[in-house]
Amino acid sequence: MEDVISAIATAPGKGGVAIIRISGYKALSLAEKMFIPVGKTPVCSFEPYRMYPGKIEGEGLTDFGLCVYFKAPASYTGEDIVEFQCHGGESIARAILQRTFLLGARIAKKGEFTKRAFLNGKLSLSSAEGVADMINAESQAEARAGYLLYSEKLTKKVQALQAGLKTSLAKIDVFIDYPEEAADDAEIENNELRSSLRTLSDELIALLKSYDAGKKIKTGVTVAICGKPNTGKSSLLNRLLGYDKAIVSELAGTTRDAVEGAIEIHGKKFNLYDTAGVRECGDRIENIGIERAEAIIRSADLAVFVADIAGGVDEEDARVLEMIKDKPIIKVFNKTDLTCDDTFTDADVHTSAVTGEGITRLKELLYEKGFGASLHEAFLIEERHFEALQRAKRALERAERAVGAETLDLVAIDVKEAWDALGEVTGETATEAIIEEIFSKFCVGK
Numbered sequence: 001m002e003d004v005i006s007a008i009a010t011a012p013g014k015g016g017v018a019i020i021r022i023s024g025y026k027a028l029s030l031a032e033k034m035f036i037p038v039g040k041t042p043v044c045s046f047e048p049y050r051m052y053p054g055k056i057e058g059e060g061l062t063d064f065g066l067c068v069y070f071k072a073p074a075s076y077t078g079e080d081i082v083e084f085q086c087h088g089g090e091s092i093a094r095a096i097l098q099r100t101f102l103l104g105a106r107i108a109k110k111g112e113f114t115k116r117a118f119l120n121g122k123l124s125l126s127s128a129e130g131v132a133d134m135i136n137a138e139s140q141a142e143a144r145a146g147y148l149l150y151s152e153k154l155t156k157k158v159q160a161l162q163a164g165l166k167t168s169l170a171k172i173d174v175f176i177d178y179p180e181e182a183a184d185d186a187e188i189e190n191n192e193l194r195s196s197l198r199t200l201s202d203e204l205i206a207l208l209k210s211y212d213a214g215k216k217i218k219t220g221v222t223v224a225i226c227g228k229p230n231t232g233k234s235s236l237l238n239r240l241l242g243y244d245k246a247i248v249s250e251l252a253g254t255t256r257d258a259v260e261g262a263i264e265i266h267g268k269k270f271n272l273y274d275t276a277g278v279r280e281c282g283d284r285i286e287n288i289g290i291e292r293a294e295a296i297i298r299s300a301d302l303a304v305f306v307a308d309i310a311g312g313v314d315e316e317d318a319r320v321l322e323m324i325k326d327k328p329i330i331k332v333f334n335k336t337d338l339t340c341d342d343t344f345t346d347a348d349v350h351t352s353a354v355t356g357e358g359i360t361r362l363k364e365l366l367y368e369k370g371f372g373a374s375l376h377e378a379f380l381i382e383e384r385h386f387e388a389l390q391r392a393k394r395a396l397e398r399a400e401r402a403v404g405a406e407t408l409d410l411v412a413i414d415v416k417e418a419w420d421a422l423g424e425v426t427g428e429t430a431t432e433a434i435i436e437e438i439f440s441k442f443c444v445g446k
């Protein structure tokens with residue numbers, strides 16, 4: 001890539017330091033024209049990976065800052081990179097960026113630094129997606145999962161599967177080229193081939209399973225707080241959030257629409273929906289709220305069922321319980337401050353939205369039931385990867401069925417298809433359109 005690209009790598013707004021990043025074959029000679037190091041060491045004799053203090057010439061202003069040179073190919077993009085650290089705030093950084101343009105650089109497109117890193121073989125496509133996930137992370141868990149992706153954990157697993165498929169393909173090729181060899185022990189060879197395809201398929205299934213936790217980490221666990229009106233759902237939501245988001249009122253039917261708020265429990269995101277109290281009523285608007293509530297309850301990962309401890313469980317409560325019977329449920333008996341009666345022993349937790357009693361336990365239960373046993377390393381967090389691996393799995397299953405039943409070249413087609421689908425994850429077989437789509441989600445400067 002001949003052209004030099006530059007961009008401000010730090011977020012807009014006021015800050016202590018801003019970073020301007022320049023990448024390309026001529027990055028160093030460009031930097032030389034706008035940086036005067038202390039002690040007059042020429043930029044071209046800079047030792048790479050060392051910070052040099054000096055004057056940075058911007059368009060219309062000068063700043064005193066730092067300059068560092070990353071020598072190709074041991075740099076983020078795999079090309080020569082120069083970074084300037086100047087004083088924060090947008091004006092200085094923009095003036096310096098402007099000067100890089102006048103000296104021949106062009107503005108980097110969204111994610112272009114990382115795209116160059118991918119095209120120069122510095123990272124795989126899934127690793128690049130991990131970078132985007134880390135930058136866009138809204139919870140610690142998402143950032144951690146992004147880092148797992150970035151550090152090529154998934155790539156290595158996928159590459160191991162691809163290597164297994166290559167071995168099977170090589171075997172098939174030998175049998176196609178030398179049919180007399182295969183004819184001797186056809187049944188034994190077929191069994192061996194089938195069993196190695198089955199092993200690969202099992203590994204793929206295990207990987208696919210980790211998407212359950214991965215998806216929740218990425219988008220959060222969806223929790224529907226449900227129950228009949230006035231049991232304290234909105235008050236509990238406010239307690240969990242730590243601020244008043246939902247309207248609390250003694251009037252039944254106050255929460256007409258689902259209110260959403262997000263919290264983090266042990267670094268994981270939970271999207272809480274305070275659903276309209278489910279009850280028979282004539283009010284049209286309230287009924288729309290109830291319908292929406294029912295839709296949210298259906299799609300939620302987890303339901304928190306709230307009953308009033310003083311009222312016990314009646315028919316209306318039973319109707320709500322019927323609606324959520326297929327989901328993991330946390331049964332909450334609320335308003336413990338109003339009664340000493342704790343006869344409802346089947347409650348998972350007793351709470352008071354007024355005093356805060358039981359809220360910590362409720363959060364622990366949300367965490368336990370939200371992730372359950374599925375909380376191992378989430379290798380798979382991106383829908384794109386999940387979809388590609390599913391295609392690989394289907395192709396492998398077809399291949400396994402075809403062994404012995406079809407000609408070997410047909411088996412080879414399915415095995416190759418599985419290999420190609422896996423290659424979409426690492427980037428080897430990803431189309432230009434997929435690559436463009438991925439990098440368009442990045443910010444400028446990354």
Ligand code: GDP
Binds near residue numbers: 230255334351354
């Ligand atoms: P929702 O209809 O289920 O969302 O119930 P709200 O949260 O709007 O609460 C209904 C009424 O019960 C309000 O007057 C709240 O102040 C009251 N309330 C909610 N939780 C508690 C609680 O734990 N203790 C007491 N004493 N009152 C509560």
